[in-house]
Amino acid sequence: MTRTPNLQLRRLLDDARWTMEQLARSVNALASHEGTSLHYDRTSVAHWLRGTRPRDPTPRLIAAALGIRLNRALTLSDVGLAAPPASGPAASSLIEDLLKTCAPPPAHAEQHPAPSVHTSSSGQRGTTAPTPREATAAFFIHLHYRYGSHGSSALTTYITDEGPRDTSPASLTDSAKLAYTLGLLVADRAEPGRADTLWQHTIRLAQHAGSPDLQSIALRARAALAHRRGQHITSLSLADEARRYAQAPATQAYSVIMSASILAAIHNAKAARRALDRAQSLYQAPGALDDPFTTYPEAGFLFQQAHVLADCGHRQEAIAVLNESLELRPAAELRNRALTHVRLAQLLLPSSAAAATPHLNALLDLGLPGQLRSDAVQDALRGLVRSVRNEPLTQRNAQLHRWVARLALPAR
Incomplete structure (x- = not known):
């Protein structure tokens, strides 16, 4: 089968002033950072340039490697490695x-029946059930x-x-x-x-x-996961790809605020604030929250906004935004309310143990850790416990240490 040479990849390789061997080494290094072992060499790159598309996740790593070298975000289309058209x-x-x-996995088996879901009204989008x-x-x-x-x-x-x-x-x-x-x-x-x-x-x-918006939502989820695992280069690349696929304003805001969060966490405050401003200009609070695939709850948007502000050094502004987010969270959303209380306690603790205490008590009132099964909440709580334990055991702070004892987090 005759292949079409990948001229886009060739141009980018020339712009980067890299040899084929240098691109191969960079892709292997990014894969190693993600916990994957790849062993590409100059011959592999030659195949790519002749039109061969490598298996996933290599196309994404190629875009990330060249993007880092050229100091700009590149998508799979930019490097000529977009997935082939669909077929039956x-x-x-x-x-x-x-x-x-x-x-x-057998070790995770649970005894739960498949749910019975009623669709007469919940989840309606316009007039279509x-x-x-x-x-x-x-x-x-x-x-x-x-x-x-x-x-x-x-x-x-x-x-x-x-x-x-x-x-x-x-x-x-x-x-x-x-x-x-x-x-x-x-x-x-x-x-x-x-x-x-x-x-x-x-x-x-x-x-x-x-469905490009659905592609964007999944890419954004992958970006958040990579970010949580410390794979910031990969997460930025995925977040930018999510932004390029997003069509609806809510989906665009959802992806751009992710980019802002990553940029803030890696201390690029100027770029983070630009991304945050862009996300705020795109965001429109939904009138109804029935369909989680087409709406972005305001409480969730504010929660992400607060993360950006806190990581950019605007602690008081972040606290105010988190309080607003907490007010908008439905009482039934135990997981999301728990994450918000943890973040507020973390931000308040350095300056006022008394101000942090209501949020610590609220976490106990939510029935933690028993009612929730959430790795994200457990990680957040462990970080908060470390912060509390760093506080000196004085009469003023004794209540904080009693809170840690009552929480009784399970071992990791």
Whole structure:
């Protein structure tokens, strides 16, 4: 088969003033940073330049490596390595791949029945009622807001037993939403590798379904996961790719605020504030929150905004924004409220133990850690416990140390 030379990649390699060997080494180094072992050399790069597309995740690593060298974000299209167009057989194999991924590890088996979801009114978008599978995805996302990863095995069972099997755009979209939602749940039960795989399935299914916003949402989730794992170069690349796919204003704001969070965390305050300003200009508070795939709750947007402000050194402004976010959080969202209380306590603790104490007590009132099964909350709580333990044990701070004793976090 005759291949078309990748002239875009050739131009970027020339712009970077790199040899083929240097690009190969940079891709191998980025993969090693992510915990993957790759062994590309100049011959591999020569194949890419002649038109061969390497397997994932290599195209993304190539874009990231050249983007770092050229000091600008590059997408897969920029480097001539976008995924090939959809086809019927490929779409069918994507469904099979998703079902294989949904087989849970035996050690994590839970006894939960597949849910019964009523779709008469919940999740409506305009005048069109959601499909049962769309409503199921939305149901489990809202369950995640409340209890973290509870229900992940139930959703796995639902996908394997009742998930769509045909390759129509509507069914592929349903499959993508279910894969994305299961990724949220397993990420919050400390299974990042499985979550990332599910989000890669989401991206491919959404591409075949012609849903760029859904691709953007999954790319943003992958960016957040990489950021949490300390893979900041990869996370920036994924967040920028998410921004390029986003079409709706809510999805654009959702991706841009992620870029702002990453930039702030790596101490690029100037770029972070520019991204934050852009996200604020795009964001519009939704009138209804039925569909989590087309709306972005204001409380969530404010929570991300506060992270940017805090990491840029604007602590008091961040505290005010977090308090506003907390007021908007529904009382039932235990997971999201817990994360907000933790962040407020962390910001208040250095200057006022008394001001932090109500948030510490609120965490106990939420029934932590028993009611929640959330790796994100557990990590946040451990960070907060370390901060409290760094406080001297004085009469004034004794209540803080009693709080740590009452929390009784499980061992990692």
